[in-house]
Amino acid sequence: MGKDTIIKFLNDRCTKAELEEIVRWAGKEAFSKESIAWGSDDWNTYQGEDYLGDDEKFIILFDKIQGKINTDIPQEKPGSKSLSLFATWLVRAAAILLIPVLSFLFYTLSELRTESAKYARLAVDSLEIIAPINARAVVQLPDGSEAHLNYGSKIKYPQIFSGDTREIRLTGEGYFDVAHNPEKPFIVKTGGLNIKALGTVFNVLAYPDNDIVEVTLINGKVILEQNRTNKKAQNLGYMVPGQHVNYNVKTGVSSSTKGNIEKYIAWKDxxxxxxxxxxxxxxxxxxxxxxxxxxxxxxxxxxxxxxxxxxxxxxxxxxxxxxxxxxxxxxxxxxxxxxxxxxxxxxxxxxxx
The missing domain is CATH 3.55.50.30 (Phage tail protein beta-alpha-beta fold)
Known part of the structure; x- marks a missing residue:
């Protein structure tokens, strides 16, 4: 059976033989690859109301079938009672059989659209902000935290912090004022060092051309972790306010000072x-x-x-x-x-x- 026959049925123009063919198709072939492809093409090219969503399109199609059941029954003529009853039965049978077909198509197409939307979101999920040369930048992160970027520095982070942590990647120098959330640690990742905080203010300097990563804690508490390839990060200890740490990512050697930290964070202003x-x-x-x-x-x-x-x-x-x-x-x-x-x-x- 061709696609044109289904179109004729929906427009109430098919013959008795074609109506019988519709009933046979709905019972045996409606779920074939070819039939599903027909439905998919019509669904995607439907131009009736561009502003309608999938649910509303389905309702329109369903209403068409329901309308055939209730109103498009052939009118009786003298001497044609048996033919009218037969035609009425065929219309009802075809319409009822088409309901699960349309439901199946609606579910399948909705799933495809959902998956497409999900992957489209993933494609733009990660954002990268770069401070211009000779300029600083301030970035408001999704959780309410604030990041100040020094000249030419950049951070990469997701549009939404999902999972158990809030992770960003820093290249250059950044000053972070972290929104407090004890259930979801805030982690700044650099080439060889992770800085983990809950609700804290700290500064990180991590340029790729320098083996030294510098961390300065203004207030709160941070934990330093050695970032090891294909291994679990190793805890190096925690910092206290007013402490400045230099960590060599190649040798693993660190040094620490405590006192006036203004010289490490003055660039922000x-x-x-x-x-x-x-x-x-x-x-x-x-x-x-x-x-x-x-x-x-x-x-x-x-x-x-x-x-x-x-x-x-x-x-x-x-x-x-x-x-x-x-x-x-x-x-x-x-x-x-x-x-x-x-x-x-x-x-x-x-x-x-």
């Missing part, structure tokens, strides 16, 4: 704070902050800095460094690359003679 910092430590911060290449020449190991920079430009900071220590600098012209872009700004710093 646009400040660079150095206390007895070597020129190498200063240059490391400036390189990341301004996305430049700074090259030191000669022995500058005796150049130390205790200073706070508050939203100064790079040239202003370099000028202040030349006043505080016997150094001078030169900014080289940026080179145009084959693809039309320009190289990073390069700066040479040397001892002043």
């Amino acid at each position: 646009g400040r660079l704070l150095f206390e007895d910092a070597t020129i190498f430590q200063v240059i490391e911060k400036l390189t990341r902050m301004f996305n430049v290449d700074i090259e030191l020449t000669g022995d500058l190991s005796d150049c130390m800095y205790t200073v706070t920079f508050n939203n100064e430009s790079l040239s202003q900071i370099l000028d202040l460094m030349t006043l505080a220590t016997p150094v001078r600098y030169r900014m080289l012209a940026r080179e145009k690359l084959p693809d039309g872009t320009y190289s990073k700004q390069k700066i040479l710093i040397e001892r002043r003679r």
Whole structure:
């Protein structure tokens, strides 16, 4: 039986022979692959009311069949009582047999749509936020926690924290103010170290070009875990407020200090704070902050800095460094690359003679 016969039946235009064929099809072939494919095509191309959902479409189709049972019964003519009863029986039988067929199609198609929607959600489930070069970013996480990202840093996290934990992945530096939830720990994952908290404020520095991961706890409590490939994370201990930990991801060696932690978190408010910092430590911060290449020449190991920079430009900071220590600098012209872009700004710093 062809698809056209079913269409004729639904539009009340089929002959007696075609009606008998419909009854036979509903009883034996309605669940065949070909028949289900017909229903699927019609369902997906249905244009009657674009705003209707699947449930409403099904109701419309069901109402059509119910209408045939109640109203589309052939009218009696003199001498045709037996034929009318036979036609009425055929219509009712065909309609009743089609009800489970449509129900089956509705269930199958609904399941397919549900699965498609689920996978579509999975495709955009993970979000990645990147702070632009020369700018910081603030991110509101799904649980109400807040993350501040330093220049060029990024975090990756799900749209919804499902399961028993709230996990995010950090590359760079981030300051986290975690919403309290003792039932679901908040975990920041870096290359080799996990930082687990419940409701806490802490700072994490974890750049991929540096073997040292730095963790600073402002308040609350965090647990440090060594992140081991294909193994359960190993507990390294917990931190207390005011503590700063340096952890070497290659050697597994850690060191800890306690006291003034302002220099580790001042960046969040646009400040660079150095206390007895070597020129190498200063240059490391400036390189990341301004996305430049700074090259030191000669022995500058005796150049130390205790200073706070508050939203100064790079040239202003370099000028202040030349006043505080016997150094001078030169900014080289940026080179145009084959693809039309320009190289990073390069700066040479040397001892002043």
